[in-house]
Amino acid sequence: MSTYSLSDGLASGAPRSSRAPLLATWLRDSGIGVLASVAWIALGLSCLWWEDVGDWSRTHSLGIAAFVIAAAALFGTVGADYLGSAGRALRQRAPWLVALGAFLTLWEVATAKFAWLPLPFFPPPQAIIEVYTDDLPKLLDSVIASVKLQLGGYIIGAAVGFLTGVSIGWSRAVGYWVHPVLRFIGPLPATAWLPIAFFTFPSSWSASTFLIALATGFPVTVLTWSGVASVSSAYYDVARTLGAKPSFLVLKVAIPAALPHVFVGLFMGLGSSFAVLVVAEMIGVKAGLGWYLQWAQGWAAYANMYAALIVMSLLCSGAITLLFAIRDRLLVWQKGTVKW
Amino acid sequence: MVAAAALAEPIVHPSVGAALDIEQVSHAFDIDGAALPVLDDVSISVEPGEFVALLGPSGCGKSTLLRLVAGLDKPKAGSLREDEARITRPHPSRVVVFQDPTLFPWRTVWDNVALGLEAQGILKSQRQRVDDALDLVGLASFRNAYPHQLSGGMAQRVALARALVNDPKILILDEPLGKLDSLTRITMQAELVSLWQRKGFTTLLVTHDAEEALVLAGRVIVFSERPARVKADIRVDRPYPRHRGDPYLADLRRQILGLLGLDATW
Numbered sequence: 393m394s395t396y397s398l399s400d401g402l403a404s405g406a407p408r409s410s411r412a413p414l415l416a417t418w419l420r421d422s423g424i425g426v427l428a429s430v431a432w433i434a435l436g437l438s439c440l441w442w443e444d445v446g447d448w449s450r451t452h453s454l455g456i457a458a459f460v461i462a463a464a465a466l467f468g469t470v471g472a473d474y475l476g477s478a479g480r481a482l483r484q485r486a487p488w489l490v491a492l493g494a495f496l497t498l499w500e501v502a503t504a505k506f507a508w509l510p511l512p513f514f515p516p517p518q519a520i521i522e523v524y525t526d527d528l529p530k531l532l533d534s535v536i537a538s539v540k541l542q543l544g545g546y547i548i549g550a551a552v553g554f555l556t557g558v559s560i561g562w563s564r565a566v567g568y569w570v571h572p573v574l575r576f577i578g579p580l581p582a583t584a585w586l587p588i589a590f591f592t593f594p595s596s597w598s599a600s601t602f603l604i605a606l607a608t609g610f611p612v613t614v615l616t617w618s619g620v621a622s623v624s625s626a627y628y629d630v631a632r633t634l635g636a637k638p639s640f641l642v643l644k645v646a647i648p649a650a651l652p653h654v655f656v657g658l659f660m661g662l663g664s665s666f667a668v669l670v671v672a673e674m675i676g677v678k679a680g681l682g683w684y685l686q687w688a689q690g691w692a693a694y695a696n697m698y699a700a701l702i703v704m705s706l707l708c709s710g711a712i713t714l715l716f717a718i719r720d721r722l723l724v725w726q727k728g729t730v731k732w
Numbered sequence: 733m734v735a736a737a738a739l740a741e742p743i744v745h746p747s748v749g750a751a752l753d754i755e756q757v758s759h760a761f762d763i764d765g766a767a768l769p770v771l772d773d774v775s776i777s778v779e780p781g782e783f784v785a786l787l788g789p790s791g792c793g794k795s796t797l798l799r800l801v802a803g804l805d806k807p808k809a810g811s812l813r814e815d816e817a818r819i820t821r822p823h824p825s826r827v828v829v830f831q832d833p834t835l836f837p838w839r840t841v842w843d844n845v846a847l848g849l850e851a852q853g854i855l856k857s858q859r860q861r862v863d864d865a866l867d868l869v870g871l872a873s874f875r876n877a878y879p880h881q882l883s884g885g886m887a888q889r890v891a892l893a894r895a896l897v898n899d900p901k902i903l904i905l906d907e908p909l910g911k912l913d914s915l916t917r918i919t920m921q922a923e924l925v926s927l928w929q930r931k932g933f934t935t936l937l938v939t940h941d942a943e944e945a946l947v948l949a950g951r952v953i954v955f956s957e958r959p960a961r962v963k964a965d966i967r968v969d970r971p972y973p974r975h976r977g978d979p980y981l982a983d984l985r986r987q988i989l990g991l992l993g994l995d996a997t998w
């Protein structure tokens with residue numbers, strides 16, 4: 393019997409083999425999209441099927457939104473060929489849509505529906521959405537305050553650090569005086585200055601700006617300096633034989649050659665200044681996302697904390713993306729830069 | 733300042749080479765407190781427009797001598813003169829092409845070639861010269877490329893254009909073809925000769941290749957081991973283009989290799 397079925401299969405294999413690859417390519421291209429759709433339908437169902445264990449007003453909206461996303465994922469990936477680059481991008485990210493849908497479903501079930509996770513500390517997704525819809529003005533104010541403080545301090549710190557780094561790298565005399573100071577003060581975490589800064593500066597805002605500038609300035613200085621110091625003397629020789637004056641050597645040789653290092657410094661400065669920003673807002677400045685976090689903790693409003701954390705992470709990541717975009721623009725001449 | 737005033741001077745005969753006088757030059761480097769003598773009483777007199785090749789064992793001090801001619805370093809003893817004027821600092825009338833092209837990686841090919849004119853503050857009115865120099869080395873279509881997109885031979889041609897755009901009176905070449913493959917080398921040797929014949933600049937070429945020296949130069953100066961001393965000054969009296977198989981050149985080559993201590997094998 394088995395031999396018959398085998399030969400049957402072989403005989404009818406010819407027409408089927410032309411369809412099997414079609415199915416296979418369809419599965420490969422759209423299968424994950426369908427899976428993503430399933431995951432988000434599961435989220436929608438999990439929202440609407442069971443009763444919430446607590447009192448949340450956005451459960452129903454979240455369920456509907458999940459169905460909408462499921463539909464979009466399905467049509468987007470299946471019809472990707474008609475959607476151009478957007479369709480291709482969607483298909484490429486489909487695995488992430490699956491993971492996200494599954495994660496949110498699990499989260500929803502583990503918190504709002506069965507309270508497997510202790511409740512006030514682990515709010516369900518709808519509680520966080522509720523924060524975004526109902527506490528938006530306060531959250532926005534905090535975002536604006538944080539961005540203003542961070543931007544001011546960062547720009548000052550980056551500018552001062554860059555100029556200091558170039559001066560130390562270029563001039564022996566400046567290096568003689570600045571280097572020891574840099575070694576003494578630089579490695580100190582900027583937050584250690586917090587108590588002193590807050591009563592020596594006229595306002596907590598200026599104190600925080602100073603601290604953020606300090607946190608930014610140190611890595612920018614050191615890396616700019618090392619960038620300028622490591623410029624091959626062959627470049628200077630070439631420029632000098634072509635008639636370059638010292639100002640040309642600094643502006644058109646040393647600085648462009650050091651720029652890749654400078655951007656590493658700017659990147660590191662960004663990271664450490666975020667840390668200072670949050671701490672300064674928590675302790676001194678009564679505004680911004682750090683303060684919002686602190687405030688939310690005081691009221692045991694855990695959903696607000698998660699909401700603020702998500703916003704903060706998006707902002708920090710956005711800032712780094714922006715920095716990398718600027719770098720890619722200025723350093724087009726480099727080959728093989730890291731894609732953020 | 734002196735340099736600025738000198739730069740502002742119009743170059744009257746840009747296509748005429750300068751005379752170069754190296755008079756009893758000695759030089760030494762300090763290495764951990766001990767003096768390392770590199771040049772020992774070197775005297776060479778080069779006529780305007782002459783093509784002189786410097787040949788010597790590796791590490792004998794040829795590059796050091798070129799840096800002194802360029803004005804990048806000062807000799808410990810003796811003096812160097814360009815058309816009777818003492819050389820004390822670099823000047824775009826004496827341009828060096830180094831063994832490594834040393835193109836600025838953050839500048840496009842065009843901007844690299846424009847470097848000298850830009851540094852002298854005359855680029856705005858003389859942009860055409862950059863285009864001409866790129867045409868001269870046949871890289872006009874690569875004007876917007878970045879150095880990392882070029883082959884070794886192309887990069888060296890850009891370095892040559894960057895030097896030539898300044899209309900130097902003395903072109904100083906420090907083994908500029910040393911790292912190229914033999915085919916590119918032979919092509920560029922021919923280009924070099926025709927450029928020199930057209931422009932008329934004085935040329936100082938360091939090479940470790942006796943054949944290259946004989947094919948290109950009107951005079952070959954052979955140095956001793958470090959500290960470099962002039963061991964022989966050989967006139968190559970042959971018209972261009974020269975043939976590598978020329979028995980006259982082969983004879984000179986045997987003679988030069990003998991001076992460099994290779995007579996047993998040749």
Ligand SMILES: Nc1ncnc2c1ncn2[C@@H]1O[C@H](COP(=O)(O)OP(=O)(O)O)[C@@H](O)[C@H]1O
Pocket residue numbers: 761762763768770788789790791792793794795796797958
């Ligand atoms: N800046 C320097 N400091 C110390 N020693 C040097 C320096 N430049 C060259 N030398 C030494 O001088 C000698 C001659 O070097 P160079 O002129 O480069 O020789 P080459 O004839 O191969 O071009 C070498 O022994 C080298 O180590």
Ligand SMILES: [Mg+2]
Pocket residue numbers: 794795796906
């Ligand atoms: Mg050398």
